[in-house]
Amino acid sequence: MKPISRVSVVSTGTVQIRPQHVETNGTPLLWWLNTSREWTAPRPINVYVIEHDKGLVLFDTGQDRRSVTDPRYFPGGVAGHIYRRLAKFDIPSNATLTDRLREQGYDIADVRVAILSHLHQDHIGGLRELPRSAQVLVSATELAEVDKRFAVFAGLMREHIYVPGVNFTAVNPQAMEDSATAPFTLAHDVMRDGSLLLLPTPGHTPGSMSMLLRSEGLPPMLFVGDVTYDVRLLAADRIPGVGDATGLHDTTRRVNRLAARYPGVVLLAAHDPAAYSLLTTALQKPHRRPA
Numbered sequence: 001m002k003p004i005s006r007v008s009v010v011s012t013g014t015v016q017i018r019p020q021h022v023e024t025n026g027t028p029l030l031w032w033l034n035t036s037r038e039w040t041a042p043r044p045i046n047v048y049v050i051e052h053d054k055g056l057v058l059f060d061t062g063q064d065r066r067s068v069t070d071p072r073y074f075p076g077g078v079a080g081h082i083y084r085r086l087a088k089f090d091i092p093s094n095a096t097l098t099d100r101l102r103e104q105g106y107d108i109a110d111v112r113v114a115i116l117s118h119l120h121q122d123h124i125g126g127l128r129e130l131p132r133s134a135q136v137l138v139s140a141t142e143l144a145e146v147d148k149r150f151a152v153f154a155g156l157m158r159e160h161i162y163v164p165g166v167n168f169t170a171v172n173p174q175a176m177e178d179s180a181t182a183p184f185t186l187a188h189d190v191m192r193d194g195s196l197l198l199l200p201t202p203g204h205t206p207g208s209m210s211m212l213l214r215s216e217g218l219p220p221m222l223f224v225g226d227v228t229y230d231v232r233l234l235a236a237d238r239i240p241g242v243g244d245a246t247g248l249h250d251t252t253r254r255v256n257r258l259a260a261r262y263p264g265v266v267l268l269a270a271h272d273p274a275a276y277s278l279l280t281t282a283l284q285k286p287h288r289r290p291a
Contacts, residue, residue: 009046012062012126048060049106058126067125097126114134121160139200173198180261198211201255226243237252264282
């Protein structure tokens, strides 16, 4: 079975974050957020593009260029202060999702499914560019967070999530008979052929999801969103500083146990500078799907 013919990555600009964002040093978020004077080097804002025989699939949609051109994009007051301290973006004029897809030979109008690992701004930025026919998948748990009173302080900006013309499909992972997803017991089969499985990986946010890709002729791939910002840290059970630490440790261990079941698996994060080279190198090798 070879339902997937190509996997690639595009980046809608770059982001700089605090070192403690990449890896916790044990101090509370609000402390390092307000005291840190350091920024990381620019990190990519990755969108993964999958050619499935049923249509074009995206994992995440990147950052909206309006976030660097529209002074009203971010909230004001205390919430705005948090957003300014948390990240700095560089989104060139030709780095919209539409532009980046076109550079790879794709028409954004052909996107059939867009999967959101979670609803932070640098994962939902392309929603306004998607065709109205696109199915947008997001965890039901994540979607429920948007309407909570202080959602904006959790990185959820309603006006950029509830975009006119975008109809979300709320994902509730179900029990799987496929033991090949262990230790995950719940999953959502995106295309109903076992090639793209969404897995609940809470921690960074309550409803964060990752995706396992399995297809003949391709290496197994695990797209992990913001579970980590560096897969070397993930392998060492070293977690980011944003999110629930207990949940992140639990998810990290589950991800590592799943990865151990798939020799040659490629772990692909949203902001890992190594992601492009990891994917490129893996795709140069012949692979067969595990039985």
